[in-house]
Amino acid sequence: MSDSGIFLVILSVVNLAIVLGIGLFVYESVREQEPRAPKVGGALFGFHIVLGLLILFWPGARLPIAWFLGIVLAIQGLFLIPWTRGARSLNGAAGYLATDGSDFVKMDERDIMFARNRSILPGTPQYEQYYKIHPEHKDYDERRRARGGPLGKPGVIDSCYRPNVAMLVSSFELPNLLGKASRVDPGASAARSTYGTKEANKAQLDPDKATKIVKAWAKHLGADLVGICRTDRRWAYSHRGEIHYGEWEEWGKEIPDPLPYSVVIATEMTHDMVMTAPHTPSVIESGYNYAKGAYITTILAHWFGAMGYRAVAEHNRHYDLLMVPLAIDAGLGELGRQGYLIADKFGPRVRVFAVQTDMPLVPDKPIDLGAEKFCESCKKCAESCPSKSIPLERQRKVDRGIERWKLNEETCFEYWGKVGTDCCVCMAVCPFSRPYRTIHKLVRYILRRSELARIVFPYIDNFLYGKRWRPRKEPQWLEYPRGTKSENFHGSEGLS
C-alpha cells in the first residue's frame, strides 16, 4: 500500500473510533433520559461523520484533519498522565478537620432535626429542658411540628398517590421492627436459636480470615460496598436524642464509647428511581434502602454475637455513630459539597450503614476519588437545589471544627415538608451519581488519577449535560395521576 493509502486508513480508523465513542455516549445518554447530552452528542457525531466523508472523498482535507485529530487526541492524552495532589480524604475523616482538630465539637443527637421533630414533644420534660438550652430552634421546630412529620404530608407533590406512599410506609416498617435488636451481646442470639451453640465464648479467627468472611457475607446479604475501619470515637454522637421505643430514660444520656471496629456498608439506590427526584419514586428508593440497611446490619450484628463478640447495628432506628465520617475512614468515598458521601462507583446515590464490633478485623485505607476538587468547580447540586440550601462558594468554611461546605439543614427540610419527599435533587444531579458503566466508568477511572481532569471535567460536564435539574420520567409501575388529588394518605407515622 502506498504512503497516502496508509495515511487514509489510519485517519479513517482514528475518526471511526471517535465516532464509535460518541455513538456510545449518545446511546448511554438516551438510556439515562438525559435531556441535553444526546443533542450535543448527536451534533458531535454528525460533525465526525462529515470529517469521515471529507477524509474519504477530499484528499486535500486530509492533512488539516490529521492535525485537528492529532491535537484533540493529544489534549485527551493529557488527562491520562497520572498526577494528583492527594485529597484530604486520604487522611480519613480527620483530614477534614480544621487546623489541628482541637476545635472539633462532637455532634449531639438531640440537635438533629429528626430527633427534635420526633423525640422532643410539647408538654414533656425533654421539651422544657431542650428549648431552655436551645431557644433558637423553638420557633422553627414548632412550625415543623404543625406541618406533621419530617416529610409534612408524605407524597404531596404526587397528589399523595396511595400506592407510592404505602411503599414508603411499608419500607420503613422493617427498621422499626428491627431497631430494638440493634445491640447484640455475645451469644445472645445463639442462645435463643435452635441451631446456635449455647456458649458465649469468642470464636478464634485470624483477623485476615475474619475480614474476608465479614466482607463476603455483607455483600452476599446485599451490600454494594463494604469497608472496615477502626471506630474513631469522635464520630460518635455525644448524647442520645432519638427515642424510638419509649426508652425515655436514655434521652440526654452520654452515648457509650464505640466498639473498636466498624464494618461500614453502602447500598446503591437505583438510578432510574433517584432520577425522578423530587417525586415519590426517589423517596420510595430511600425507604427501601433504609429497610435493606436495617436487614443487612441486623443479620451482620447477630452474626458477630453468635461468634461470641459484641456488636451494634447502625441503621435508621439506631445510630450511635455518624455514617459519613465512618464511611470515609473505611475507604468508601469522600465528602461532597452537598454533605453526602460521594461513594466509589455510585457517588452520592447510596445509603450508608454500619456495624460496630469488638471482633478484631483488618481496616481498609481511605481513598481519593477526586470528588472534592471536582466539587470546587462543579456546583451543580448548589445551583439545582430548590431551597438554595447548598453553598455556592468555592471556599469551604469551618463548622464544629470541620472545614467543609455546610448545608443549611433548616431550609432543606422546609423543602422536604413542602413536597412530602426527601427531595434527592442534589443526589440526582450529581455527575458522580451516573450509572457505573462504560463512559462513566472511564471518567471515574481518570478522575482518580488526574488532577487536571478534576479541574477541567466539571466544565466539560456542564457543556455536555447542562447545569440545571429536570426530573426524569418515573418507571411505568410507579406512575401517579397528574394534577388530581387522588386518595390522600395521612399516615406519616414512622417516616424519616
Ligand code: SF4
Ligand atoms: S453535584 Fe457537583 S458540586 Fe455537588 S456534590 Fe456532586 S460533584 Fe460536588
Ligand code: SF4
Ligand atoms: S435534599 Fe433537596 S432541598 Fe435539600 S439540599 Fe438537597 S437539593 Fe436542596
